[in-house]
Amino acid sequence: MLSLWLRRLPTDRIERLRERTTVPLVVYGKRGNAELLTAVDDIAERLGLSPGVALAQARAMHPGIEAIAEDAGADSQLLESVADWCLRYTPLVACDPPDGLLLDTTGCAHLYGGEDALVADLSGRLERAGLAYRIAIAGSIGAAWAVAHYGEPGSFACGEERALLAPLPLTALRLDAGTVAALARVGLKRIGNMIDLPRAPLTARFGADLLRQLDRALGAEHEPLTPRLPAAPYVAEQRFAEPIAHEQDVLASVARLARRLEIALERRGDGARRLELTLFRTDGALRRIAAGTSRPLRDPAQIRALFVERLNALSDTLDPGFGFDMARLSVLVVEPCPPEQIGIGSAEDAAELDRLIDRLSARLGACRVRRPVAQDSHIPEIAGSCVPAQMTGTDNGWDAFRRHCADAGLAPRPLRLLARPEPIEAVAEVPDGPPLRFRWRRALHEVIAAEGPERIEGAWWSEHGGPARDYFRVEDKSSLRFWLFRAGLYRDLAQGAVAPSWFLHGTFA
Amino acid sequence: MIAQLRQSLRALQKPAGIADGPGALPLGIAAIDAALGGGLARGALHEIAAADEPHLAAAAGFALGAASSRSCLVWIAEDMALAESGAPYGPGLEAFGLRPERLLTVAAAQARNLLWAMEEALRCRAVAAVIGELRHGEIDPVAVRRLSLAAAQSGALALLLRGSPPRDASTAATRWVVSAAPNDCFVVQLTRNRRGPLGSWMLQWSDDDERFVPATHAQPVAAPAADRPHRKVA
Numbered sequence: 080m081l082s083l084w085l086r087r088l089p090t091d092r093i094e095r096l097r098e099r100t101t102v103p104l105v106v107y108g109k110r111g112n113a114e115l116l117t118a119v120d121d122i123a124e125r126l127g128l129s130p131g132v133a134l135a136q137a138r139a140m141h142p143g144i145e146a147i148a149e150d151a152g153a154d155s156q157l158l159e160s161v162a163d164w165c166l167r168y169t170p171l172v173a174c175d176p177p178d179g180l181l182l183d184t185t186g187c188a189h190l191y192g193g194e195d196a197l198v199a200d201l202s203g204r205l206e207r208a209g210l211a212y213r214i215a216i217a218g219s220i221g222a223a224w225a226v227a228h229y230g231e232p233g234s235f236a237c238g239e240e241r242a243l244l245a246p247l248p249l250t251a252l253r254l255d256a257g258t259v260a261a262l263a264r265v266g267l268k269r270i271g272n273m274i275d276l277p278r279a280p281l282t283a284r285f286g287a288d289l290l291r292q293l294d295r296a297l298g299a300e301h302e303p304l305t306p307r308l309p310a311a312p313y314v315a316e317q318r319f320a321e322p323i324a325h326e327q328d329v330l331a332s333v334a335r336l337a338r339r340l341e342i343a344l345e346r347r348g349d350g351a352r353r354l355e356l357t358l359f360r361t362d363g364a365l366r367r368i369a370a371g372t373s374r375p376l377r378d379p380a381q382i383r384a385l386f387v388e389r390l391n392a393l394s395d396t397l398d399p400g401f402g403f404d405m406a407r408l409s410v411l412v413v414e415p416c417p418p419e420q421i422g423i424g425s426a427e428d429a430a431e432l433d434r435l436i437d438r439l440s441a442r443l444g445a446c447r448v449r450r451p452v453a454q455d456s457h458i459p460e461i462a463g464s465c466v467p468a469q470m471t472g473t474d475n476g477w478d479a480f481r482r483h484c485a486d487a488g489l490a491p492r493p494l495r496l497l498a499r500p501e502p503i504e505a506v507a508e509v510p511d512g513p514p515l516r517f518r519w520r521r522a523l524h525e526v527i528a529a530e531g532p533e534r535i536e537g538a539w540w541s542e543h544g545g546p547a548r549d550y551f552r553v554e555d556k557s558s559l560r561f562w563l564f565r566a567g568l569y570r571d572l573a574q575g576a577v578a579p580s581w582f583l584h585g586t587f588a
Numbered sequence: 589m590i591a592q593l594r595q596s597l598r599a600l601q602k603p604a605g606i607a608d609g610p611g612a613l614p615l616g617i618a619a620i621d622a623a624l625g626g627g628l629a630r631g632a633l634h635e636i637a638a639a640d641e642p643h644l645a646a647a648a649g650f651a652l653g654a655a656s657s658r659s660c661l662v663w664i665a666e667d668m669a670l671a672e673s674g675a676p677y678g679p680g681l682e683a684f685g686l687r688p689e690r691l692l693t694v695a696a697a698q699a700r701n702l703l704w705a706m707e708e709a710l711r712c713r714a715v716a717a718v719i720g721e722l723r724h725g726e727i728d729p730v731a732v733r734r735l736s737l738a739a740a741q742s743g744a745l746a747l748l749l750r751g752s753p754p755r756d757a758s759t760a761a762t763r764w765v766v767s768a769a770p771n772d773c774f775v776v777q778l779t780r781n782r783r784g785p786l787g788s789w790m791l792q793w794s795d796d797d798e799r800f801v802p803a804t805h806a807q808p809v810a811a812p813a814a815d816r817p818h819r820k821v822a
Contacts, residue, residue: 438708443705448695459679465676492682492683498671585680586673588650
């Protein structure tokens with residue numbers, strides 16, 4: 080476990096955006112009713128200022144300081160972008176607000192040539208980014224955190240926790256201030272004072288939390304890490320000796336990574352349904368590009384083709400800056416992909432169509448490529464709606480719909496249905512007659528023929544079911560055919576219902 | 589023996605919808621099919637225009653009826669068109685002899701994307717027909733040419749749906765102007781035909797036959813002057 084503490088995050092955030100000065104900088108915020116310093120830079124620290132001092136007092140001591148109000152949002156944003164950027168070391172990165180990160184480097188450090196090399200790489204990058212840091216690696220999250228914040232940073236093996244923690248103050252156990260103060264009153268100031276004390280009286284007096292934190296720090300109890308992003312089941316990555324900037328190079332690297340993924344996917348009989356390409360820019364920025372597929376996929380050529388479309392669809396360019404020094408292709412969603420016979424008739428056609436759907440979805444967006452599905456409902460807009468094609472299965476309910484039509488005899492349905500019914504002004508016979516004329520989108524239509532009504536009850540079992548609808552199919556003077564309905568019934572007026580109103584819902588060919 | 593087996597295998601491998609190769613798709617009406625030389629040419633681009641914007645639904649109906657087949661159909665429209673007239677409605681398509689599960693609808697933000705998507709869809713072997721709804725605006729002749737070529741390569745039917753009769757020349761194989769007529773009829777004018785004569789017909793969709801038939805109470809429709817294709821039918 081690696082704990083990274085950006086100890087001057089608020090002041091570093093301000094200072095890295097401007098010229099270096101010799102004016103001490105402090106950041107203050109309101110705590111209770113007082114304005115206290117929340118962060119100080121190294122010049123201010125040398126003057127003897129520290130977080131927790133009242134702003135007024137600091138100003139009285141050193142009138143020359145520059146004080147800026149805190150901006151927790153910007154701080155957490157910066158922390159998150161550092162976290163994103165730490166994904167280059169391990170997929171398991173968790174934020175430790177307000178100013179820390181936790182990285183699970185188990186099994187990853189050797190890729191950098193050991194933990195020390197990894198820490199050296201990380202420190203170099205943080206220094207260049209102008210962030211003050213403290214890094215510690217230990218066997219447990221608690222120990223790494225304690226050492227990063229209160230100890231002598233470094234890398235420590237499992238089993239050394241006891242010796243490591245003993246000299247540290249009790250606040251290093253991440254306890255609340257009340258417990259620490261209460262422990263101090265009975266003379267317990269360092270972790271070492273407490274490790275060998277009988278546990279039952281401690282729990283009775285200070286609660287179970289104290290010993291849990293101690294056990295977690297000592298590695299006796301497991302503490303789960305909650306990563307910011309779920310770890311992908313399949314990942315392939317490539318580092319570049321020279322940063323790459325051209326789209327062609329990026330695509331070539333995608334193809335290479337996809338070939339590596341193919342082997343892993345094939346071994347377990349899986350296929351990718353959703354892929355993500357992460358490009359790490361040399362200056363720490365990150366570019367994520369995701370692509371979905373409509374059937375489990377592992378063919379490298381097709382994966383590359385998907386990203387060709389995604390890159391084409393990006394409204395801005397790839398924006399490589401000074402180049403990308405690492406690319407990672409991860410499979411976010413997998414599905415079993417049994418080997419199948421290829422080259423015979425309709426199965427190949429279906430695969431071909433799925434490839435078309437994937438290409439269109441990658442370029443235009445998955446929500447723009449849709450397929451009609453039939454749903455078991457009598458409300459027209461629900462009965463037939465369009466859903467993204469990548470999400471539909473082989474059976475879209477149309478067989479059941481056709482059976483239902485054959486049994487029940489459904490009145491004609493329009494060719495096109497408006498996304499939501501549009502209100503119209505209509506003149507109609509009361510109570511149940513078809514409209515004689517109506518005005519839709521400012522144009523007046525004289526009805527010469529009408530068919531109906533077809534009554535469709537609202538969902539009376541639901542609070543938001545809406546009133547009953549009487550649908551009419553009408554033809555106007557210029558032979559245009561519309562599907563209109565009256566929402567609500569005149570006979571319900573007596574029970575205090577709202578007056579019926581007319582809507583246009585679709586057009587017939 | 590083996591040659592025979594190979595031949596039957598080849599017949600099996602042909603895509604379902606285009607089994608008889610890039611030929612013609614008969615509309616089932618002798619007069620029209622004769623004018624077209626057998627039917628709507630597959631592997632070519634056809635323009636279907638509404639006589640007037642409100643008649644777009646009728647034009648769409650004619651396009652669907654013409655393209656109706658057991659194979660996959662792709663309908664590509666601009667976002668605005670879908671917002672204005674609504675998306676194709678599954679239960680309604682059923683009435684036009686089209687299996688809704690064979691339909692794919694694509695929304696494109698701009699005309700450029702629409703033409704790109706049409707070309708992609710035409711190049712796909714599994715697609716039998718592509719309908720592109722491009723209501724307004726000029727179409728780049730180069731784009732039309734590209735679509736025609738893509739259609740010719742794959743043998744699929746490419747239909748371009750327009751909001752009003754275009755005035756410009758185009759490389760499309762045929763151009764139709766469709767308007768709605770009383771009693772659920774359609775007036776269909778063939779205003780451009782590379783293979784033969786022009787004409788004007790009154791049609792009706794027959795649910796039983798799942799094809800167009802000449803309207804039973806058809807009033808005679810005056811043939812439009814050949815040099816004034818935009819003239820409306822009375």
